[in-house]
Amino acid sequence: MSDGASSPETTTEIEEDPHEGGFRAHTAITTERGGPRYGEFSEQVRALMDNVRYACPPPEVADELIEQLAAINEKLDATRIDEWHSPSGTRIDLPARGNITLPPFEVTDVNDDGVFATVTFRDFHLGGNKAAHGGHVAVAFDDLGGYASAVAIQGVCRTAYLTVQYRSITPLNTPLQAHTWADRVDGRKVFTKGAIYDGDRLCAEMDALFIKLNPGQQ
Ligand SMILES: CCCCC/C=C\C/C=C\C/C=C\C/C=C\CCCC(=O)SCCNC(=O)CCNC(=O)[C@H](O)C(C)(C)COP(=O)(O)OP(=O)(O)OC[C@H]1O[C@@H](n2cnc3c(N)ncnc32)[C@H](O)[C@@H]1OP(=O)(O)O
Numbered sequence: 345m346s347d348g349a350s351s352p353e354t355t356t357e358i359e360e361d362p363h364e365g366g367f368r369a370h371t372a373i374t375t376e377r378g379g380p381r382y383g384e385f386s387e388q389v390r391a392l393m394d395n396v397r398y399a400c401p402p403p404e405v406a407d408e409l410i411e412q413l414a415a416i417n418e419k420l421d422a423t424r425i426d427e428w429h430s431p432s433g434t435r436i437d438l439p440a441r442g443n444i445t446l447p448p449f450e451v452t453d454v455n456d457d458g459v460f461a462t463v464t465f466r467d468f469h470l471g472g473n474k475a476a477h478g479g480h481v482a483v484a485f486d487d488l489g490g491y492a493s494a495v496a497i498q499g500v501c502r503t504a505y506l507t508v509q510y511r512s513i514t515p516l517n518t519p520l521q522a523h524t525w526a527d528r529v530d531g532r533k534v535f536t537k538g539a540i541y542d543g544d545r546l547c548a549e550m551d552a553l554f555i556k557l558n559p560g561q562q
Pocket of ligand 1: 495
């Protein structure tokens with residue numbers, strides 16, 4: 345964990361807090377943060393997550409990996425900055441905006457019918473027997489549903505509830521078609537629906553309520 349003491353050069357750089365409510369910074373969206381190779385960096389991290397999910401290192405390999413991972417973590421710790429300026433989550437040129445905590449998705453269209461995306465659950469997202477974990481499916485819906493809600497109401501929303509109907513197995517390592525859309529808007533409330541398909545096969549459906557945050561609301 346970075347407490348500022350170990351990396352003063354990276355934490356003292358940023359003095360202002362651009363957060364004025366909501367959970368997105370009032371700073372310009374830029375694809376520059378993290379540099380031109382941030383996408384490759386994220387992909388390496390995702391590959392690490394996938395490999396770790398299936399790894400069974402023999403003790404001598406574990407010894408070596410622990411040392412190497414400790415060195416990597418020390419290096420990464422020294423580069424930490426605050427949430428609002430981190431590239432992760434704001435790199436709209438990268439899968440899932442460069443946020444490796446989300447299943448990688450690429451938004452293919454945003455129009456009056458909602459948000460359309462291709463989402464791929466990877467080895468890291470394994471639930472069991474080659475199927476995606478239901479929680480990860482909900483994560484994808486939360487983000488893409490939040491996106492559709494934000495577009496529909498032109499403001500940042502938080503999830504009040506989100507239910508998922510798991511209709512059939514959601515396969516791993518398969519580009520899936522996701523669609524989320526605002527079904528009804530009532531004041532600050534956006535009743536939002538979603539679906540994920542593997543070709544013609546319905547994998548899961550979302551039924552959610554997103555609420556537009558008031559100015560300054562956390
Ligand atoms: C700026 C322009 C943007 C334009 C868009 C462009 C691009 C889009 C860009 C970015 C977006 C991209 C992606 C989005 C990314 C991520 C989305 C993830 C979102 C999350 O992952 S976020 C974390 C999980 N989420 C929470 O951590 C919420 C915890 N919670 C609370 O923070 C409060 O609970 C809150 C704020 C939800 C409501 O609180 P509140 O005080 O503001 O409002 P209040 O309670 O008065 O409710 C108002 C009306 O909603 C009804 N209502 C409330 N809750 C209900 C429920 N559960 N069921 C049924 N009805 C409910 C009431 O009954 C009342 O209804 P009525 O008005 O009819 O009486």
